[in-house]
Amino acid sequence: MASLTMYPDDERLAGGERIAFNLYIVTAVALFVLMMLLGLTMRMTQAKWLTVQSPLFYQLLSMHGAGMVGTMALVTTAVMWFFLRKYVQLHLWAFVANYVLFMLGALCIIASIFVGRYGALWTFLYPLPVRGFGLWTSNTSALFMVGYLLIGVGSLLFYLDAAAGIIKVHGNLGRALGLQWLFGGKIDPDHPKAVVASTQVIISNSLGILAGAVVLVMSLVNIFFPTVVLNALLAKNLIYWFGHQYINATIYMGVIAVYELLPRYTGKPYPISRPFLWSWAASTLFVIVVYPHHLLMDFAQPRWLAVIGQMVSWGAGFPVFLVTVFGALTNLHRSGIRWTMPSRLLILSMFGWAAGIVPAILDGTIRNNLVMHNTQWVPGHFHFYLLLGVLAMAMALMYHVIGSRVSAPPNSSADKLGFPLYLAGGLIFTYAFLDAGRLSVPRRMAEHLDSWTFTDKVGSIGAILVVLAMLYFAIRISAGLLKQPSAGAAGVSTADAAG
Amino acid sequence: MILQNIVWTIALVGMGLIALGFIYVISQAGRTVDEAASIESARTSGVLRKWLFAALLVIFVAGSWATLRRFPIPPQNRALDAGQVVDVVASQWFWQVTPPSVRSGSTVEFRVTSTDVNHGLAIYSPEGHILIQTQAMPGYTNKLLYTFDQPGVYTLQCLEFCGVGHGPMKTTLRVVAAIAE
Amino acid sequence: MTRLQTVVRWAGPILWLTLALPPVRHALESTLTLQMLVQIPLLALVGWWLRPFLPDRAVKVLNAWNRGGISGLLLASFAAMIWMLPRTMDSALNVPWVELAKFTSVPVLLGLPLAVSWPRAGFVVRGVFLVEATATAFRLGWLYLVSPQRLCSNYLLGDQQLAGNALLAIGAAMSLLLAWKLMWGHVDVDGSHRRSHA
Structure with a gap:
């Protein structure tokens, strides 16, 4: 059972751990602001408030996509590490190696985009990277792919170290997931939710990284030996299998912050249960097999794959609604919570995830996909749960940690202004995308028709609010992290904090 | 609606x-x-x-x-027996549509493929919303069925990012009224 | 030393000589699949079984340069990479000194380093090695299947396809085996279990 102590001793960041954690977080919030600025630039270009030439637009889109997915993975890895290290032995070298490889990979990607003018997007969909029509060369695409490989190796090192730690304590990954308790038996009340979620991520994302390692190297082979022609549909399957699991892992790493922190702020225990274990067992399976919903419009795919894609997309709602979100709301209900930044962000993240799933499920339905696929509906739904869900989870932990540096949970007047700004901006921004999807506005397009610019303008205004809020959060969090921890803060109990 | x-x-x-x-x-x-x-x-x-x-x-x-129950995608491995057939070939960054016009009221089979990268074929109504779509893949032909109710000028727009000419990659499809037989 | 132990000790050299016998050699080199998936793995096994012939002093020196088994596994990976290239397998059939190089380098630079390094490698190093090996099986299988021309002049295209399918099957089997072992099996993480049970 998660401890209700606000700042338990085993979460203390000592020496090298503190430096590594700060590096992760400060890098991530800075990257978030920068990547959001790129996003805003693109929305304002579509709104015709800015003029950006198409080649540059698609470079920015490539950077924004790869950068946001990567940074989400970076910051949620820090969330997983922060909590998992309490329960199993994690080696700091693996955590640092992931960071170093991430940065090297990021350098390759940045160079390929801004020096080599790569513009085949974060999905590097074969064979577009080798068909840049002179805008970018195949070597540029190769550099981009090498960047991905470096980042993938970093993730793999971190996951393997975590797997070693988990297996040492729990015997194997099946027992760490709690599969032995699915059909009966007394559940160990101290079995950490962080271990269950981390295990799911290790299983699914290792498979994703394996698929990525195969398709990236084969794409590289194609670049250097063009006579080796790949099957475009097979490459697409592997790319989406990899991409889907990689970005979804960020949700499952991020939600550990909710499991760990929410009970401390509500003051109510949040025990592990059989439905909880079922939901994680199910979502482990779901996240591995759901990816065909990205290929519903590839009619050449076997029909059963499309059916799996739709039915598992729908099924994926069950664990989220019935267990994670329902559990969080039950925990919050009549808890006498006093709202501070971490608790606000935690509840926002639950809302962002739950509500963002609705348009996702609708789009994952073959019939709807025939008119919604590749419209702005798609960025609408994933920005909903990445911006209002996953990023909120990660920022909840950041705010929680900077709270240990001062005497009370962070809740300044500027915070009280920044939060609604972020929420309102986020809602305006994402609903503008969704509405544009309804109006059949394509995603990933530099040139917009005049009839499409209304939602672009609304979206830009929302994005401006989000960027302003994020800029404030980034400064506030970075400054807070760099402060020395206050001696008296550790061990402040919920009861004290809630007054 | x-x-x-x-x-x-x-x-x-x-x-x-x-x-x-x-x-x-x-x-x-x-x-x-x-x-x-x-x-x-x-x-x-x-x-x-x-x-x-x-x-x-x-x-x-x-x-x-x-x-x-009624699977929304037509079977791909057998003849569809639609009254009209349109071959659609996508290339960076243009469409070849043969024939360029169809009759309303009877089902059209679109056979969609690509000569180079992934493209997407979206059929936009004259009012500007998507009626139906499929991917255009190199090495594959996706078969799409659609029956136009109204004559008019429809737009075929690329809907899968295919490089810098993706946005302007569109053409028109003329749907004429069915001749009474 | 019992007779059995003596036989086991000499299994490596015996297998080595057996593989070098001209009829065996020709049989195992008659198809790409046999050369790649039987002959070369057996030569690597020869190297693994040569481990007892390494004097303790040499092992000590090697270990100093082989922290966590990383250098040895890297060396083995490079050697494997060279012998996975269709071109090298091809010229082993045509050029005697390449054949000689295969018969010496696969045991000495692939099998032996694996035998020396694997026990020293921790969970993470083994994991990276196995994931990379699995990915390589899939990549090579895919490559063999889609290569438009014969990659080896001595072998037929159909043989190349067979080798490709076999590699994909090996990749799938490795993935399933690893997944099963990690999910439900018993995994010895850095020998801690062995120590605690001893």
Whole structure:
């Protein structure tokens, strides 16, 4: 059972751990602001408030996509590490190696985009990277792919170290997931939710990284030996299998912050249960097999794959609604919570995830996909749960940690202004995308028709609010992290904090 | 009502219900209750979860049945016997559509492929919303069936990013009134 | 030393000589699949079984340069990479000194380093090695299947396809085996279990 102590001793960041954690977080919030600025630039270009030439637009889109997915993975890895290290032995070298490889990979990607003018997007969909029509060369695409490989190796090192730690304590990954308790038996009340979620991520994302390692190297082979022609549909399957699991892992790493922190702020225990274990067992399976919903419009795919894609997309709602979100709301209900930044962000993240799933499920339905696929509906739904869900989870932990540096949970007047700004901006921004999807506005397009610019303008205004809020959060969090921890803060109990 | 508006309405209702749930719980969150009452609300929450599970299960089964009973994608491995056939070939960054016009009222089979990268064929109505789409893949031919009700000028727009000329990659398809036979 | 132990000790050299016998050699080199998936793995096994012939002093020196088994596994990977290239397998059939190089380098630079390094490698190093090996099986299988021309002049295209399918099967089997072992099996993480049970 998660401890209700606000700042338990085993979460203390000592020496090298503190430096590594700060590096992760400060890098991530800075990257978030920068990547959001790129996003805003693109929305304002579509709104015709800015003029950006198409080649540059698609470079920015490539950077924004790869950068946001990567940074989400970076910051949620820090969330997983922060909590998992309490329960199993994690080696700091693996955590640092992931960071170093991430940065090297990021350098390759940045160079390929801004020096080599790569513009085949974060999905590097074969064979577009080798068909840049002179805008970018195949070597540029190769550099981009090498960047991905470096980042993938970093993730793999971190996951393997975590797997070693988990297996040492729990015997194997099946027992760490709690599969032995699915059909009966007394559940160990101290079995950490962080271990269950981390295990799911290790299983699914290792498979994703394996698929990525195969398709990236084969794409590289194609670049250097063009006579080796790949099957475009097979490459697409592997790319989406990899991409889907990689970005979804960020949700499952991020939600550990909710499991760990929410009970401390509500003051109510949040025990592990059989439905909880079922939901994680199910979502482990779901996240591995759901990816065909990205290929519903590839009619050449076997029909059963499309059916799996739709039915598992729908099924994926069950664990989220019935267990994670329902559990969080039950925990919050009549808890006498006093709202501070971490608790606000935690509840926002639950809302962002739950509500963002609705348009996702609708789009994952073959019939709807025939008119919604590749419209702005798609960025609408994933920005909903990445911006209002996953990023909120990660920022909840950041705010929680900077709270240990001062005497009370962070809740300044500027915070009280920044939060609604972020929420309102986020809602305006994402609903503008969704509405544009309804109006059949394509995603990933530099040139917009005049009839499409209304939602672009609304979206830009929302994005401006989000960027302003994020800029404030980034400064506030970075400054807070760099402060020395206050001696008296550790061990402040919920009861004290809630007054 | 076009499908897009139905989807939008369901999304707004679904997200709205979730928001209401959150607002209710948040409005109650500041209150504290004694032990007896909290045991009572834990019980209520358990019952509520069972009902929610049942409701979702009904939606899942009924929805899957309703949306998959008649599979929305035509069979790809046998002849479709549509009255009209249009071959669509996508290349960076133009369309070859033969023939460039079809008759309304009878089913059209679009045979869609690509000579280079992934493209997407979206058919936009004269009013500007997507009627149907499929991917255009190198090495594959995707077969799409559609029956135009109204004559008019329809737009074929690329809907899968295919490089810098992606946005302007569009052409028109003329749908003429069926001649009475 | 019992007779059995003596036989086991000499299994490596015996297998080595057997593989070098002209009829065996020709049989195992008659198809690409046999050369790649039987002959070369057996030669690597020869190297693994040569481990007892390494004097303790040499092992000590090697270990100093082989922290966590990383250098040895890297060396083995490079050697494997060279012998996975269709071109090298091809010229082994045509050029005697390449054949000689295969018969010496696969045991000495692939099998032996694996035998020396694997026990020293921790969970993470083994994991990276196995994931990379699995990915390589899939990549090579895919490559063999889609290569438009014969990669080896001595072998037929159909043989190349067979080798490709076999590699994909090996990749799938390795993935399933690893997944099963990690999910439900018993995994010895850095020998801690062995120590605690001893």
